Amino acid sequence: MSIFDDPKGYLNWYKNHKVTYENERQAVDALDLKDCLDVGSGPSVFHEALKGEVISLDISEFVLKYIDGDRILADAHYLPFRRDAIPCVFSSVTLCFLDNLEKFFEEANRVTKRTFVSCIVTADSSWGEFYRDLGSRGHKYYSKARFLTRMEFMNLVKKFFEVERVVTTIDYGPMEEEVPEIPKEWGNGAFMCIKGIKRNDQFAYPK
Numbered sequence: 454m455s456i457f458d459d460p461k462g463y464l465n466w467y468k469n470h471k472v473t474y475e476n477e478r479q480a481v482d483a484l485d486l487k488d489c490l491d492v493g494s495g496p497s498v499f500h501e502a503l504k505g506e507v508i509s510l511d512i513s514e515f516v517l518k519y520i521d522g523d524r525i526l527a528d529a530h531y532l533p534f535r536r537d538a539i540p541c542v543f544s545s546v547t548l549c550f551l552d553n554l555e556k557f558f559e560e561a562n563r564v565t566k567r568t569f570v571s572c573i574v575t576a577d578s579s580w581g582e583f584y585r586d587l588g589s590r591g592h593k594y595y596s597k598a599r600f601l602t603r604m605e606f607m608n609l610v611k612k613f614f615e616v617e618r619v620v621t622t623i624d625y626g627p628m629e630e631e632v633p634e635i636p637k638e639w640g641n642g643a644f645m646c647i648k649g650i651k652r653n654d655q656f657a658y659p660k
Contacts, residue, residue, distance in 0.1 A: 467498060472631035473623060477572070477644050478502050480622040480636040481545070484570055484648050488540040492529050492561070493547030496520060503543065530556045534564040541568040545646075548573055548606075549598040558613045562651060569614050569649040576600035578643035579626035603645060614649025621645045 467474040481502040491500065494509035497520045508523040510532070517524045527533050529544070530553055542565040551557050561569050574580050581600045588595035601609070610616055621642030622634050634642070 470631060472633060474498075476622045476631075476634045476636075477545075479634075480620045480642075480644060480646050481570075481572065483620050483636045484618060484646060486541050486543060486568065486570060489543040489568075489570075490532075490534070490539045490541070490564070492532070492542060492544040492557075493550070494520065497522075499543075499545050508539070530560065532560045532564050536563050537566045539564050540566050541570070543570045545572040546574060547571070549600050554609060555612075558609065562613045565651055567651050569610075569651065570646060571606075571610065572644060572646040573601055573606055574643055575603045575606065575645050577602045578623075578641075580623065580643035583627040606645065606647065610647045610649050615652055616647060617650050618648040619645065620648075 478499060478501065481499050486503050487505040488507075489503050489505075490508045490510055491497070491503065492510050494500075494511050495516055497507075497509055500507050500509075500522075506523070508525060509517060509520045510525045510527050510529070511517050512526070512528055514526050517526060525533065529547060529551055542561040544561075548554060548557070548571060574584065576582075576585065584592075584595045584598065585600060588598055590596075607616070607619075619639045620636045621640035621644060622636045623643040624634060624641065625632060636642075
């Protein structure tokens, strides 16, 4: 069984951390996203923050069985869409599990008409350090993850898109009380979302 074939375990984390989930959901909601392809969707945790039509794409057939609506079994490195086919490409905490980040960004740039949004837990936050420590001790998920620092994340998005907005949340640490937060523009929270806009002349992919 793949480490990603555990939708109930994934959802249970959010059920046990309802305040943190709500803070993250509000950060995604603040970006006003519509008609998105959710890459590495898992069990569609953030779909209530995505307006319009949402397509779930995941590498786990087992996980996709738990999702309602449009679903596609595919690898994030090889998105099965034509150029400019999707208004918005979205991913949340997917990047840390990908083998080739630049390949994914090339694919996201190719298939989106305009908008790209990715959210991560940053490596240089207390949460990132906590997860990396768990990974070093063999945690089921985090032992397979590679977390990005804020600067690494920003530079990667800038290479493929024009950065339009940055929204963050989760200013408390993993051992501190979870408290409701309002998402901050260009803040220092551990959960960081970057919204990029496609440069029309950047890549000359064939139609």
